[in-house]
Amino acid sequence: MSKGSIRYVVAGVLAAALASTVAHADAIKQTKAPIEDKFRQLEGEDWPTPTDYRNASGAPGYRYWQQKVDYDVAVHLNEDTKLLTGKETITYKNNSPDNLPYLWLLLDQDYKRDSISKLTETVSGDTISLGQVRRIQRFKEWEGGFTIKSVKDASGRSLKFTVVDTLLRVDLPTAVRANGGETKLTIEWTLPMVENKVVGGRSGYECFTGKGEDGNCIYEGAQWFPRLAVYSDYEGWHNKAFLGSGEFTLEFGDYRVALTVPSDHVVSATGVLQNPAAVLSAAQRDRLTKARTAAEPVYVVTPEEAVAAEKGKATTEKTWVFSATNVRDFGWASSRKFVWDALGVKQESDAAHPLVMAMSFFPKEARPLWDAYSTKSIAHTLKVYSDFTFSYPYPVAQSVNGPVGGMEYPMISFNGPRPVKDKKTGALTYTERAKYGLIGVVIHEVGHNYFPMIVNSDERQWTWMDEGLNSFLEFQAEVQWDKKFPSRRGEPKDIVEYMVSQDQVPLMTQSDSVIQFGPNGYSKPATALVILRETIMGRELFDRAFKEYANRWRFKHPTPYDFFRTMEESSGVDLDWFWRGWFYSTDHVDISLDKIVKARLESGDPDAEAAVRKTADGKEPESRTAANNKGQTVAERDPKVRDFYDQNDQFTVFDSARKKAKTAREDLTPEEQSAQDLKDNFYRFSFRNIGGLVMPVILKMDFTDGTTETVRIPAEIWRKNSKQVTWQYVTGKELKGAEIDPLWETADADRGNNVYDGAITPVTLKMQKFPDAPNRMKDANVKVEPGGLGTSPSEDPKKDEGPK
Amino acid sequence: MIVRAAALIAAAGLVLAPLPAAAHRGHGALSVVEIDAKTGAVTVSHRIPTHDAEPALAVIAPDAQASLDDPEAIDALKTYMGEHFAVAVNGALVGLTLKDMTLGADDVRFQYSGKIAPADARAEVAVKASMFADVYGDEVNQVNVRRLGVTRTLVFNAGDGAQTLDAVDPPQ
Numbered sequence: 001m002s003k004g005s006i007r008y009v010v011a012g013v014l015a016a017a018l019a020s021t022v023a024h025a026d027a028i029k030q031t032k033a034p035i036e037d038k039f040r041q042l043e044g045e046d047w048p049t050p051t052d053y054r055n056a057s058g059a060p061g062y063r064y065w066q067q068k069v070d071y072d073v074a075v076h077l078n079e080d081t082k083l084l085t086g087k088e089t090i091t092y093k094n095n096s097p098d099n100l101p102y103l104w105l106l107l108d109q110d111y112k113r114d115s116i117s118k119l120t121e122t123v124s125g126d127t128i129s130l131g132q133v134r135r136i137q138r139f140k141e142w143e144g145g146f147t148i149k150s151v152k153d154a155s156g157r158s159l160k161f162t163v164v165d166t167l168l169r170v171d172l173p174t175a176v177r178a179n180g181g182e183t184k185l186t187i188e189w190t191l192p193m194v195e196n197k198v199v200g201g202r203s204g205y206e207c208f209t210g211k212g213e214d215g216n217c218i219y220e221g222a223q224w225f226p227r228l229a230v231y232s233d234y235e236g237w238h239n240k241a242f243l244g245s246g247e248f249t250l251e252f253g254d255y256r257v258a259l260t261v262p263s264d265h266v267v268s269a270t271g272v273l274q275n276p277a278a279v280l281s282a283a284q285r286d287r288l289t290k291a292r293t294a295a296e297p298v299y300v301v302t303p304e305e306a307v308a309a310e311k312g313k314a315t316t317e318k319t320w321v322f323s324a325t326n327v328r329d330f331g332w333a334s335s336r337k338f339v340w341d342a343l344g345v346k347q348e349s350d351a352a353h354p355l356v357m358a359m360s361f362f363p364k365e366a367r368p369l370w371d372a373y374s375t376k377s378i379a380h381t382l383k384v385y386s387d388f389t390f391s392y393p394y395p396v397a398q399s400v401n402g403p404v405g406g407m408e409y410p411m412i413s414f415n416g417p418r419p420v421k422d423k424k425t426g427a428l429t430y431t432e433r434a435k436y437g438l439i440g441v442v443i444h445e446v447g448h449n450y451f452p453m454i455v456n457s458d459e460r461q462w463t464w465m466d467e468g469l470n471s472f473l474e475f476q477a478e479v480q481w482d483k484k485f486p487s488r489r490g491e492p493k494d495i496v497e498y499m500v501s502q503d504q505v506p507l508m509t510q511s512d513s514v515i516q517f518g519p520n521g522y523s524k525p526a527t528a529l530v531i532l533r534e535t536i537m538g539r540e541l542f543d544r545a546f547k548e549y550a551n552r553w554r555f556k557h558p559t560p561y562d563f564f565r566t567m568e569e570s571s572g573v574d575l576d577w578f579w580r581g582w583f584y585s586t587d588h589v590d591i592s593l594d595k596i597v598k599a600r601l602e603s604g605d606p607d608a609e610a611a612v613r614k615t616a617d618g619k620e621p622e623s624r625t626a627a628n629n630k631g632q633t634v635a636e637r638d639p640k641v642r643d644f645y646d647q648n649d650q651f652t653v654f655d656s657a658r659k660k661a662k663t664a665r666e667d668l669t670p671e672e673q674s675a676q677d678l679k680d681n682f683y684r685f686s687f688r689n690i691g692g693l694v695m696p697v698i699l700k701m702d703f704t705d706g707t708t709e710t711v712r713i714p715a716e717i718w719r720k721n722s723k724q725v726t727w728q729y730v731t732g733k734e735l736k737g738a739e740i741d742p743l744w745e746t747a748d749a750d751r752g753n754n755v756y757d758g759a760i761t762p763v764t765l766k767m768q769k770f771p772d773a774p775n776r777m778k779d780a781n782v783k784v785e786p787g788g789l790g791t792s793p794s795e796d797p798k799k800d801e802g803p804k
Numbered sequence: 805m806i807v808r809a810a811a812l813i814a815a816a817g818l819v820l821a822p823l824p825a826a827a828h829r830g831h832g833a834l835s836v837v838e839i840d841a842k843t844g845a846v847t848v849s850h851r852i853p854t855h856d857a858e859p860a861l862a863v864i865a866p867d868a869q870a871s872l873d874d875p876e877a878i879d880a881l882k883t884y885m886g887e888h889f890a891v892a893v894n895g896a897l898v899g900l901t902l903k904d905m906t907l908g909a910d911d912v913r914f915q916y917s918g919k920i921a922p923a924d925a926r927a928e929v930a931v932k933a934s935m936f937a938d939v940y941g942d943e944v945n946q947v948n949v950r951r952l953g954v955t956r957t958l959v960f961n962a963g964d965g966a967q968t969l970d971a972v973d974p975p976q
Contacts, residue, residue, distance in 0.1 A: 121941035122962040420873040431873040436909035488910035502957035517830030
């Protein structure tokens with residue numbers, strides 16, 4: 001594909017993505033003027049119709065269903081060839097109301113060979129490097145991806161299967177019956193592992209074969225077996241190929257996995273080790289037991305044991321057997337280089353899971369950073385995330401150091417940061433950046449257990465649902481680790497530069513079409529939730545609703561609409577405008593304070609009002625023309641032209657005016673008189689919405705007496721006019737100055753227009769007294785009685801109001 | 805003029821081995837070019853996710869440790885950035901001086917400054933932003949160009965050369 005063609009394809013994808021978000025609003029729209037209703041309801045229009053499976057409150061419906069897929073897997077790692085050879089028996093339980101004549105599975109690792117992902121890679125420059133050639137050579141000799149050797153049913157009959165890009169369809173002789181039908185199939189396959197540092201990806205191996213290194217490798221296994229795709233009420237079969245960005249969603253199920261590896265390897269994996277006696281020494285088992293109640297992490301495999309293992313290379317093998325219940329995937333890591341530490345984390349509020357083992361696996365190259373921070377970061381993550389959601393429902397949570405910089409699977413995560421060794425001196429150091437980088441990435445990846453491993457959203461469709469929610473909680477955990485934690489995803493001020501850019505896509509864009517994945521998938525939704533919590537809903541309402549969402553959808557498949565609906569239903573706060581602005585549009589926040597007017601009520605006293613007018617007039621500069629004229633004017637030169645009006649200017653008050661005012665005052669009711677006597681100042685603030693995104697207006701007012709008041713005006717102020725509004729504040733105090741968003745909490749892009757430093761314009765408000773409505777009966781000076789409609793003369797006729 | 809500016813900024817650049825999408829997220833830098841119409845001061849800032857920058861060091865600085873904590877790798881990264889990002893105003897390359905660099909846990913930030921004639925502040929702007937496009941196949945860089953209070957955005961996909969923004973009309 002030519003460079004130009006690629007650009008058009010990208011442009012087309014963007015246009016389609018943007019058009020699809022706009023298209024929904026086409027049925028109902030203002031056609032005469034460019035008025036945009038930023039508060040337009042989403043329910044019943046842009047959101048899907050609620051069903052019995054997921055209801056209008058955002059909860060699973062009374063007929064909610066999801067599939068269950070159990071796996072029994074045996075896999076062998078050949079350390080010489082880096083080849084995985086596996087056999088799995090899958091038990092598929094169809095809880096849907098539909099008979100399923102075929103099943104779809106994910107073969108994500110196929111994205112590196114003849115695939116949409118591979119064939120749409122682009123290049124730059126007009127030369128080629130040695131490294132690039134090496135990679136091409138690597139692909140020539142290494143095909144990559146799955147080789148499916150066989151697919152058989154429970155009785156051993158071969159089943160027809162078809163590979164479609166990164167998906168695998170298995171045709172069944174008999175459909176899996178709806179509402180609880182079950183089928184079993186067995187698949188045999190091989191998968192060459194990738195050298196992660198050369199090929200990239202979310203798994204693979206890293207070998208320490210450089211000068212002075214020990215020559216051993218770390219293996220991280222992920223997306224390594226054919227996995228059943230999701231069949232859901234909102235999508236049917238998942239049918240989106242893996243292109244590299246949008247990760248995945250899978251069905252929950254129970255796993256039993258037997259990993260056969262060199263006998264000197266230590267294995268970390270999803271689930272609980274079933275045969276410790278076969279793979280660990282008595283001392284190691286003893287230390288693992290002690291770690292359950294220890295106050296500090298305990299080495300299960302000590303650094304000395306790991307170093308000793310590095311020096312040999314076993315020729316025998318051992319099989320590590322793991323079992324995991326109700327998980328949506330299975331990851332593992334294996335190496336003879338691993339140090340293993342563990343710490344029991346108590347969950348006193350959860351009788352079902354009173355203790356979680358936080359565990360880390362790392363090579364000596366990661367020490368001492370990992371000894372100090374990895375397992376403690378896991379423990380901290382469990383505490384903070386559980387406070388926001390639910391107690392951690394699995395027995396272990398693990399962090400593994402290897403080639404992958406940051407990736408999550410149930411109960412296990414792969415994390416990258418290590419110290420550095422000075423080339424010349426060999427001195428080992430680590431920077432503050434590496435320290436916080438490690439803590440942050442462990443929090444993030446372990447945090448993914450909650451979103452999306454337990455609250456099972458679909459990242460391939462909606463990145464923000466797990467990356468955004470998880471980054472929000474990561475930010476919370478980081479700030480609870482250290483108030484000055486150098487977090488970059490969550491603080492409103494940090495998202496401004498991304499939000500002002502033109503070429504964005506809304507958060508509700510399919511994952512592989514997202515431009516600027518980090519700011520879009522992670523930072524913007526995390527910031528949106530921070531603002532929702534701290535500024536718009538308040539912590540009490542937000543935390544309740546967020547927890548409700550997490551608990552409603554734990555171990556289930558939520559969609560964005562379930563999140564949106566739950567947040568509104570649980571809190572009692574209509575947030576359609578917020579979702580529209582932050583999730584459906586690419587507007588940014590820029591609200592300016594354009595003008596402040598100071599108004600007073602007209603007193604009704606003509607002398608006082610004339611004095612006010614005269615004072616105001618006196619502040620106006622004299623006409624430049626009149627001032628610059630040097631000669632005398634006619635009125636100055638000729639006394640005969642001077643008359644009454646030269647003696648009595650427009651500010652002169654006559655008795656007639658005073659009498660009229662007195663009469664007018666007497667005509668007022670006591671309530672009206674009291675209102676007229678109000679001496680407070682009426683400050684009128686003109687706000688302009690430049691960025692387009694409607695948000696609350698947080699107005700801080702400084703008064704001359706040294707006091708300050710901050711009013712949080714709800715976003716609904718923009719509901720009738722989303723571009724410009726004037727808002728009034730009444731006080732006896734004298735305003736000195738005002739500022740919008742003084743605490744930088746709304747991601748306002750231009751702070752230069754937030755502070756009003758112009759003159760406060762004075763005006764006088766006349767109290768309007770509306771004339772009585774027309775009443776001809778009264779004008780005719782007649783009346784009626786309650787008993788009938790007949791009229792009779794009024795007993796107290798008004799003067800001058802008889803018939804003319 | 806477009807041809808000249810594009811040729812100028814296409815002149816330099818290392819050619820390195822692309823890595824396919826590494827773990828976990830797409831790859832992209834966010835850059836901001838700000839031109840002060842009164843003084844002619846040009847400031848350029850880059851935000852690069854650490855997640856992108858650190859693994860890329862294996863390609864950018866093959867003889868150093870692939871760590872942002874290795875000074876040798878950082879030196880290579882600085883050189884690399886200078887070679888893969890350029891801005892030209894009115895057909896002339898803007899000389900950029902590195903003023904600040906922050907190596908954060910989440911992102912790496914660079915800040916450069918340069919100078920143009922204030923009279924050129926409304927002129928055509930050409931930008932090359934090919935950072936990491938030779939490392940990651942899915943790199944998408946975004947450059948916000950801000951002048952006279954208006955922000956324009958350029959998006960660079962892997963394989964894109966220099967792009968230009970038209971001159972801004974003077975006020976009538």
